[in-house]
Amino acid sequence: MKYNLQTGSHTVYALQYHFVTVTKYRADVLSDEISERIGEVVNDLAGDFGVEIQNVNGGSDHIHILFTAKPTTDMTKFINSMKGVTSRKIRSEYPEVKQSLKDSFWQPGYFLASTGQVSIDVLMDYVENQ
Structure with missing residues (x-):
């Protein structure tokens, strides 16, 4: 089993996450340009939370x-900031989106899963055979 390991002063970790969120009412407002802008905003914000x-x-x-995080990352705070900042920026920079989605840009919920570099079956087998 090979992990892409990161280190802290007293820790070694490999924390990868898959995050998905949808627009309010599943409105078709994410053009390639807007998606690229969301990526820029998220990249700018990520460093403040120790996220890559x-x-x-x-x-x-x-x-x-898809992102990696530190064990000390406050995931709820990061995700809420990510959704809030992208919502404000996209609605202010793209007036046509603000017309379609007046009060909020994203649905309240989201999907978040930790990912591994091996399948869960391989990992279960590894743990069972230790």
């Missing part, structure tokens, strides 16, 4: 973000 963005992509009504 690996990839940002999505469709016309949702966005996927």
Whole structure:
């Protein structure tokens, strides 16, 4: 089993996450330009939380973000900041989006999963055979 390890003063870790959120009412407002802008905003914000963005992509009504984080990252605070900042910036920079989605840009919920560099079956087998 090979991990992309990161280190702290007393820790070694490999924490990768897959985040997905959708636009309010699943409105088709995410053009390539807007998705790229979301990626820029998220990258700017990530450093404040000790997060490294690996990839940002999505469709016309949702966005996927792959990122790595530290064990001390307050995940709820990071995600709420990410959604809030991107919402404010996109609605202010793209008036056509603000017309479509007046009060909020994202749905309140989201999907977040920790990812591994091996499948769960391989990991279960590894743990069982230790």
